[in-house]
Amino acid sequence: MGGEATMGVARSVGVIRGVGVIRSGSVLRGEAMAAGVGVRRLLILVFTLLATFCEITSANFRAREKQIIDEIIGPANYDKRIRPAGANDTGPAIVHINIMIRNVQTISDVKMEYSIQITFREQWNDHRLTFDNMQGRIQYLTLTETDMVWMPDLFFKNEKEGHFHKIILPNLYIRIYPNGGVLYSIRISLTLSCPMDLKLFPLDRQQCQLLMASYGWTTEDLVFLWKDVDPVQVTKNLHLPRFTLEKFITDYCNSKTNTGEYSCLLVALIFKREFSYYLIQYYIPCCMLVIVSWVSFWLDQNAVPARVALGVTTLLTMSTQTSSINQSLPPVSYTKAIDVWTGVCLTFVFGALLEFALVNYASRSDKHREKMKEKMKEQKKQWEAEHAAALEAVMHEQAEDGHTFAMPSSAPRPRRLMDLLIAKTKPLVSRHNGGMGTEKGRPCEIHLQPPRKNCCKTWLSKFPTRSKRIDVISRITFPLVFAFFNMAYWSTYLFTEEEEENPK
Numbered sequence: 001m002g003g004e005a006t007m008g009v010a011r012s013v014g015v016i017r018g019v020g021v022i023r024s025g026s027v028l029r030g031e032a033m034a035a036g037v038g039v040r041r042l043l044i045l046v047f048t049l050l051a052t053f054c055e056i057t058s059a060n061f062r063a064r065e066k067q068i069i070d071e072i073i074g075p076a077n078y079d080k081r082i083r084p085a086g087a088n089d090t091g092p093a094i095v096h097i098n099i100m101i102r103n104v105q106t107i108s109d110v111k112m113e114y115s116i117q118i119t120f121r122e123q124w125n126d127h128r129l130t131f132d133n134m135q136g137r138i139q140y141l142t143l144t145e146t147d148m149v150w151m152p153d154l155f156f157k158n159e160k161e162g163h164f165h166k167i168i169l170p171n172l173y174i175r176i177y178p179n180g181g182v183l184y185s186i187r188i189s190l191t192l193s194c195p196m197d198l199k200l201f202p203l204d205r206q207q208c209q210l211l212m213a214s215y216g217w218t219t220e221d222l223v224f225l226w227k228d229v230d231p232v233q234v235t236k237n238l239h240l241p242r243f244t245l246e247k248f249i250t251d252y253c254n255s256k257t258n259t260g261e262y263s264c265l266l267v268a269l270i271f272k273r274e275f276s277y278y279l280i281q282y283y284i285p286c287c288m289l290v291i292v293s294w295v296s297f298w299l300d301q302n303a304v305p306a307r308v309a310l311g312v313t314t315l316l317t318m319s320t321q322t323s324s325i326n327q328s329l330p331p332v333s334y335t336k337a338i339d340v341w342t343g344v345c346l347t348f349v350f351g352a353l354l355e356f357a358l359v360n361y362a363s364r365s366d367k368h369r370e371k372m373k374e375k376m377k378e379q380k381k382q383w384e385a386e387h388a389a390a391l392e393a394v395m396h397e398q399a400e401d402g403h404t405f406a407m408p409s410s411a412p413r414p415r416r417l418m419d420l421l422i423a424k425t426k427p428l429v430s431r432h433n434g435g436m437g438t439e440k441g442r443p444c445e446i447h448l449q450p451p452r453k454n455c456c457k458t459w460l461s462k463f464p465t466r467s468k469r470i471d472v473i474s475r476i477t478f479p480l481v482f483a484f485f486n487m488a489y490w491s492t493y494l495f496t497e498e499e500e501e502n503p504k
Helices: 002-072 275-298 304-327 337-401 417-425 455-460 466-501
Strands: 093-108 113-125 141-143 154-156 159-164 172-176 181-193 205-214 222-226 232-234 243-252 255-257 260-262 264-273
Touching (some): 222 264
Parallel strands (some): 093 222
Antiparallel strands (some): 093 113
16 A cells, blocks of 8 residues: 555655646746847847838938038039139149040031030049038039139130030039049030141041130130049050041140130140051042953954944043042042052043054045055056057057068067166165176175174054054053052052151
8 A cells, every 4th residue: 555655645746746847947948939029029139220220310311412412512602704814823723634535427528517416524633622521421412504613714726516415414524522623524425626638538547636625714714734644545446447546646736826824734635547448449440440441452443333432422421420539528738649650540431541542543544545556556557558558559560561680489578667766776786886886896695794683673563554553552651550550559648658657
């Protein structure tokens, strides 16, 4: 009985302990879940406070920027009509300039102008615009209206037309830095004059300038300077249809007038003309027209319609080509390289037409000469026949009168007219032997040299008529002269182009 009681007590104690352990575990789990919920709530509260603080700080910055702008450029503190002072509050205001070339739309040879789009920037210092940057938290202030601060009175001296870009909003801004520095940037499209020297056209290089100067402030009040680093920037994808931007040069061009000396900046853009376009459009067609005009040299001299049509057609086509070239260029007083080329090509085409006129004249002259020769032969035969008949009549009369002389059995035939003339004109006495017609006066045949043969004459003798000889000579002369002209033309103008590219 005692053992069973002891075992029952032990079981009851174990059950009580198990129940206590279970209760303590559930309590711990509840406390952990409550702690997790508290941490989440704490984090949410922290983030909310931080966001609120950032919004308050940002709002404070915006409010502070507005306050600074009202303070530094308010009507009570700032007068935009007065220029900023120079270094140490003395001397002229210094304005640094730099530009970025975004695009070059057109370069017109006829109007001698070019259109360009640039980003124009000016930097200067105005001590009246200094402000507290709140320990570096305000880097600069941005304005979008230019009438709030003083601006340099810069203008473009060689401008023809220009406009600002206002899509979607005006493409400009003004930045004011804590130390009083001012940066002005704007996008501008300009059409500028560009006087050109077209003596080497189309193997030329053109220098187009961009001139910027002060309109009203003299150098005692305002001085423009190029920025020390990258005064001119060019976009990487700049593409021109017929030119290549080789380089640019920055310089100063201060001008003196009756009202004083004014600061001026200059940037010279060196454009090289792309020759491949003009080679395809001008030089090769002209050369082909000249070669086509030579085809008439190989046509028959009697093919008058074909040769006239070919010559006139090539001449008119060459004239049209020359006119189209001149229409794309301004009327200048000097001779251009393309004028020399077209003029010589036109001369060759015109010379081919004149050559046919000469051939036609020579052909008609040859025909007239052949007719005269045939007529002379007929007259000669008729005279010989009449002379033979007269001799026979005389001999017959003498035979009838009985005054005939002893004649050899075989009487020689009467000589021909030319033989009689040669016999009459031949001298009876040689002049070399003092009147003695002996064999000593004859030159020695051993020491005689055969006459030298002229290759050209021998070759031309194969062609019986003068018209054919003219055509054959033209077939060789025209191409040779045109080839020599090409050698002289290209060597002259290409050498001149190299001299301009690499001046001493």
